[in-house]
Each structure stands twice: as C-alpha cells, then as structure tokens.
Amino acid sequence: MKAEDVQHTKAIAERVQLGQAVAALDDGKSESQATLLVQLAADAQLFHTPDGEAYATLEVDGHNETKALKEKAFKHYLMGRFYDVHGKSPNAQAVQSAIGTLTGKALFKAPELPVFTRIAEYEGKVYLDLANKGWEAVEITSTGWQIVSDPPVKFRRPRGMTELLQPVAGGDIDSLRQFMNFGSDRDFILIVGFLIAALNPKGPYTILALHGEHGSAKSTTARVIRALLDPNKAPLRSQPKDSRDLMIAANNGWCLSFDNLSFIPNKLSDDLCRLATGGGFTTRELYSDSEETIFDAQRPVLINGIEELATRSDLLDRLLILYLPRITDTKRRSERVLWREFEAARPGILGALCAAVSGALRNLETVHSTSLPRMADFTLWVAAAESALGWPGGTFLSAYQSNREELHELALESSLIASTVRELVERHQAWEGTATELLQALNVFAGEDVRKQRGWPKNARALSGHLRRIMPNLRTVGINVDFWRQEDAG
Numbered sequence: 001m002k003a004e005d006v007q008h009t010k011a012i013a014e015r016v017q018l019g020q021a022v023a024a025l026d027d028g029k030s031e032s033q034a035t036l037l038v039q040l041a042a043d044a045q046l047f048h049t050p051d052g053e054a055y056a057t058l059e060v061d062g063h064n065e066t067k068a069l070k071e072k073a074f075k076h077y078l079m080g081r082f083y084d085v086h087g088k089s090p091n092a093q094a095v096q097s098a099i100g101t102l103t104g105k106a107l108f109k110a111p112e113l114p115v116f117t118r119i120a121e122y123e124g125k126v127y128l129d130l131a132n133k134g135w136e137a138v139e140i141t142s143t144g145w146q147i148v149s150d151p152p153v154k155f156r157r158p159r160g161m162t163e164l165l166q167p168v169a170g171g172d173i174d175s176l177r178q179f180m181n182f183g184s185d186r187d188f189i190l191i192v193g194f195l196i197a198a199l200n201p202k203g204p205y206t207i208l209a210l211h212g213e214h215g216s217a218k219s220t221t222a223r224v225i226r227a228l229l230d231p232n233k234a235p236l237r238s239q240p241k242d243s244r245d246l247m248i249a250a251n252n253g254w255c256l257s258f259d260n261l262s263f264i265p266n267k268l269s270d271d272l273c274r275l276a277t278g279g280g281f282t283t284r285e286l287y288s289d290s291e292e293t294i295f296d297a298q299r300p301v302l303i304n305g306i307e308e309l310a311t312r313s314d315l316l317d318r319l320l321i322l323y324l325p326r327i328t329d330t331k332r333r334s335e336r337v338l339w340r341e342f343e344a345a346r347p348g349i350l351g352a353l354c355a356a357v358s359g360a361l362r363n364l365e366t367v368h369s370t371s372l373p374r375m376a377d378f379t380l381w382v383a384a385a386e387s388a389l390g391w392p393g394g395t396f397l398s399a400y401q402s403n404r405e406e407l408h409e410l411a412l413e414s415s416l417i418a419s420t421v422r423e424l425v426e427r428h429q430a431w432e433g434t435a436t437e438l439l440q441a442l443n444v445f446a447g448e449d450v451r452k453q454r455g456w457p458k459n460a461r462a463l464s465g466h467l468r469r470i471m472p473n474l475r476t477v478g479i480n481v482d483f484w485r486q487e488d489a490g
Contacts, residue, residue: 032094032097033082033090033091033094033098034093034094034095034097034098034101035098036082036085036086036090037078037081037082037090037094037095037098038098038101038102040078040081040082040085041056041078041081041098041102043059044056044057044058044102045057045058045110046102046105046106046109046110047106047110047111047112047113047154048106048107048110048111048112048113049112049113049114049115050112050114052107053068053070053115054068054069054070054102054103054106054107055067055068055069055106055113055115055154055156056069056074056102056106057154058077060077063134063135063149063150064135064150065135066115066154066155066156068156069099069102069103069106070099070103074099075095075099078090078095078098078099079095113154114153114154115154115155115156116129116153116154116155116156116201117129117155117156117158117161117251117252117253117254118131118155118161118229118230118253118254118255119199119201119254120151120153120155120201121201121202122151122152122153123152124141124142124361125139125140125141125361126139126140126141126199126200126201126357126361127139127140127148127151127152127153127155128140128164128199128354129151129155129157129164130147130163130164130165130166131157131161131162131163131164131231132163132164132166134149135149135150135155136148136149136166137151137153137155138166138167138354139151140199140354140357140358140361141358141361142358142361142362143358143362144355144358145167145351145354145355145357145358147166158251158252158253159252160232160233160234160252160253161230161231161232161252161253162231162232162233163231164231164350165343165346165347165350166347167347167348167350167351167353167354168347168348168351169351169355170348170351171345171347171348171349171350171351171352171355172348172352173192173349173352173353173356173389175345175348175349175352176188176191176192176224176228176345176349178341178345179224179338179341179342179345180217180221180224181212181216181217181220181221181324181325181327182221182322182324182325183322183323183324183325186399186402186403187322189391189395189396189399190208190320190322190396190399190400190403191208191225191322192356192389193320193382193396193399193400194206194208194225194300194320195225195228195229195353196353196356196357196360196381196382196385197300197378197381197382198229198254198255198300199229199353199354199357200357200360200381202298202377203276203277203278203298203377203378204276204277204278204298204318204375204377204378205276205277205298205299205300205301205378206276206300206318206319206320206375206378207272207276207300207301207302207303207315207318207319207320208225208300208301208302208303208319208320208322209303209304209305209309209319209320209321209322210222210302210303210304210322210324211304211305211306211307211309211321211322211323211324212306212323212324212325212326213306213326214306215326215327215332216324216325216326216327217324217327218260218304218305218324219236219259219260219304220335220338221304221324222235222236222257222259222302222304223235223236223257224342225255225257225302226255226257226302227342227346228346228349228350228353229254229255229300230253230254230255232253235257236257236258236259237249237256237257237258237259238258238259238260239258239261239268240258240268242267243267243271246268246271246272246275247295250275250295250297250299251295251297253299254299254300255299255300255301255302256275256299256300256301256302257301257302257303257304258301258302258303258304259304260304260305261303261304261305261309262305262306262307262309263309264303264309264315266312269312269314269315270314272301272303272315272318273314273315273318275297275298275299275301276298276299276300276301276318277298277318277375278296278298279296312411312414312469313411313415313469313470313472313473314469316407316408316410316411316473317374317375317407317472318375319407320400320403321403321406321407321410352389355388356385356388356389357385358388359384359385359386359387359388359389360381360382360384360385360388361384362384362388363384363385363387364380364381364384367380367383367384369383369394369397373400373401373404374472379396379397379400382396382400383396383397405476408472408473408476408477411470411473412470412473412474412477415466415469415470415473416446416450416453416455416456416466417442417446417456417457417463417466417467417470418470418473418474420442420445420446420450421442421467421474421479422474422477422479423445424441424442424445425479427445434460435460435461435463435464436460438460438463439457439459439460439463442463464483467481467483468483
C-alpha cells in the first residue's frame with residue numbers, strides 16, 4: 001500500500017474514532033465529559049503554591065504558560081482542547097467537575113512551587129518577566145544578562161499587566177534624564193537608585209514620593225518609572241480605600257503607583273510601611289466565614305501629590321522625597337512627542353538597568369560602608385551597582401543621607417509634640433520623670449491652640465507612643481529619649 005493510502009486510511013480511522021467518541025458522549029456510554037477533560041490535561045504540569053493555590057503549566061504554541069486553575073484562562077484552555085479533540089463543547093458542569101478534580105491533584109499529588117509576579121530570584125539569578133506572547137524573561141547574573149525563552153521559575157500574568165520591550169545592550173542610564181522632571185543631580189541619583197532597588201527580588205524597598213505644584217510632571221514622571229519596571233494598563237491608581245484594596249493591587253502588580261494623593265491616613269501609612277519592608281496582610285476570603293486570604297510580600301511604591309503626604313516618622317524612614325520644580329512654558333513638551341521618544345529609548349534604558357543589577361549581584365558581597373542608615377539592605381544593593389553605572393563609590397549613599405536629613409527635619413516639623421520637646425530641653429538641658437509628669441510639663445509649654453488639636457496626646461500612654469515614633473528623628477538634633485520602668489518598692 002502506498003504511503004498516501006496509509007495516511008488516508010489512518011485519517012478515516014481517526015474520524016471514525018472521533019465520531020464514535022462523540023456519539024458515546026451523547027448517549028452516555030463512554031466516560032463522562034469531566035473525565036475526558038481531566039485526561040486532556042494530562043500533559044499539564046500541575047503544582048500548588050505555598051499558600052495553597054492550584055496552578056498548571058501548559059505548553060501553548062511552542063512555549064510554556066502558567067495559569068491558576070481558578071482563572072477563566074484555564075477554563076477556556078480546557079474547553080478549547082475538548083472541542084479540538086471531540087468536535088463539540090463540553091457542558092458547564094463537566095468543566096467545573098474537571099477543574100475540581102485537577103485542583104485536588106494539584107494540591108495533594110503535585111509539588112509545591114512558588115509563583116512570581118514580574119520579578120523572581122532563582123539560584124542567585126534575577127528573572128524579569130517581559131510579559132510578551134512568547135513568555136520570555138530577562139535572566140540577569142553576576143556576569144551579564146540575556147533573554148531566555150523558558151525561565152526556570154513560574155510567572156503569573158495578572159490582568160492589566162502589559163509587555164516590557166526587550167532590553168538592548170549598550171544603553172546609557174543618563175538618557176533617562178530627558179524624560180523626567182527633577183530638581184538636581186542628587187534627585188536623579190535617587191530616582192535611579194529607586195529603579196535599581198525595585199529590580200531586586202528580595203527587597204526591602206523604599207517609597208518614592210514626588211511632590212510639586214500643578215504642571216510639574218509628577219504623574220508623567222511616575223508613569224515613566226512604572227513603564228520601566230512594570231507597565232500596566234492602569235499605571236496610576238487612586239488612593240486605596242482600605243488594606244484589602246492595597247493587598248489586591250499588590251497581588252496584581254509589582255510596582256504600585258498612587259496618583260494625586262492629598263492625605264495619607266494613619267492606617268494606610270502603616271500598610272505602606274509593611275508593603276515596603278515586609279509584613280503580612282490578612283482578610284476574610286470572599287464568600288467564606290472562616291477562611292483567610294493571606295498576602296505576604298514586599299513591593300516598591302510610588303506616590304505623588306502637591307502637598308507633603310507623609311507625617312509619621314516610621315513611613316518617613318522608608319521614603320525618598322523629591323520636590324519637582326515648575327516646568328516653564330518654553331521647556332514644556334507635548335506628551336505625544338515625549339512618549340514617542342521614550343518608547344524609542346526605553347529598550348536601551350532598561351538594558352542599562354539590567355547591567356546595573358548585574359553589577360549589584362557581582363559586587364554585593366564585597367561592598368561595605370562604615371555607616372549605614374536604617375534601610376541598610378536597600379542602600380547596599382544600590383551601592384553595589386554604582387560601578388556598573390559609572391558612578392564613583394559612595395555616590396548613592398551621599399545622596400541618600402542628604403535626603404534622609406531632610407526627612408528627619410520634616411518628621412519633627414510634622415509632629416505636634418516635637419517642637420515642644422525641643423523647647424523643654426532647651427530650657428532645662430535635661431529632664432527626667434514619668435510620662436504623666438512629662439505630659440504636664442509639655443502642656444505648660446504648648447499653647448492652647450496646639451493642645452486642642454486632634455493629634456495632641458491626651459494621656460501618658462498616647463505621649464509615650466508619640467515619643468517612640470519620633471525618637472530617631474529627635475536623636476538627629478541631639479535629643480535622646482530613654483524609657484525604663486521603675487522597680488516596685490519593697
């Protein structure tokens with residue numbers, strides 16, 4: 001028999017088998033649709049994350065894609081496979097039953113693996129998901145970087161995430177200057193430091209606060225930064241309503257950017273601190289009375305507003321604050337031209353950032369400093385990248401310490417009790433007593449209009465809390481605050 005006859009006979013046999021399978025499905029004599037759907041997913045790599053989410057890695061058009069089993073994308077994948085093989089659509093109940101079975105297999109019969117959003121670390125290498133159709137990533141090592149088509153880590157693609165253009169080698173970080181508004185070289189160094197730190201998978205991260213009057217390009221500068229790190233269909237967001245909204249935003253993106261804020265409530269201030277340097281968020285799982293959803297991660301954050309937003313010292317400790325100058329009409333460019341030129345320059349700028357991260361990986365174990373601020377790991381990571389950027393050693397630390405000195409003064413200016421404490425110390429040189437006695441003394445120095453304000457402490461416990469928050473800031477102006485408990489008499 002000729003080869004073409006064999007192929008024709010085989011094709012007829014396959015069609016007969018397909019027709020028999022469909023007929024059997026119709027009359028209930030074959031395996032259930034749910035069972036066939038599970039069989040169609042036999043080539044998927046099932047696994048679960050440490051927090052108990054079921055996932056599958058699928059081969060699609062010659063590359064691997066990772067999908068959560070509860071996502072619509074996985075449901076549609078199963079339905080498409082079923083139609084390709086059986087020539088009809090499965091019923092909805094069969095699809096749900098199959099996903100339930102596969103979820104059980106993923107949770108109890110498959111390995112536990114982490115899933116990452118945009119940035120990952122594996123065996124000392126950094127992986128940056130390009131979020132393109134080929135599921136490619138940038139692999140950054142201590143010797144350089146390259147584009148890889150099958151990274152050894154699992155990435156997820158939340159809705160809204162958009163593609164990063166492939167970086168190109170030979171770019172110059174200084175080409176970024178023309179797309180941002182900043183007041184000085186020091187400010188540019190801080191922006192670049194924020195970008196490099198944001199490409200560190202482990203954190204901790206700072207919060208970059210951009211302040212300036214209307215028309216100072218605060219939002220545009222934030223958009224440029226987000227486009228280099230984690231482009232999104234909605235790059236700028238309004239202030240989150242609560243911790244749950246912030247958690248959802250952080251779960252669905254790597255770099256968060258909140259636009260045009262006018263005030264940061266104390267609860268949001270605490271949440272941003274946890275998000276920058278680590279801390280868990282928990283909330284009740286939707287449609288559940290007892291199950292909790294837990295999110296424990298760190299994220300780089302951008303905020304902008306006309307007025308100074310942060311007042312609490314713990315948030316100020318995690319902040320980089322830049323004051324953007326006014327842009328004159330003669331220097332203003334149209335957004336159409338700016339974004340066209342930025343898109344052309346973006347691959348080279350990203351390539352320069354990847355080279356800087358490679359330098360950080362190479363030098364991190366050997367870079368040292370005799371004096372480190374509270375955000376020591378953040379500072380060392382950026383300092384380790386200085387040589388790859390062509391910066392002299394100590395460039396970033398000098399810029400960062402200068403910014404922190406301004407933040408200490410801002411923290412003291414924002415505190416209702418700080419100025420009164422300073423006046424008390426100037427008058428007495430030293431003071432010792434109980435918190436209740438100290439509050440009485442401060443009430444004497446503070447004017448009535450100050451004591452009536454909402455933030456003025458009304459009791460000894462509230463005063464102690466205020467003092468503990470501004471202790472590091474007071475120390476920078478030579479005022480040391482110590483707490484101790486007296487031994488019970490007898």
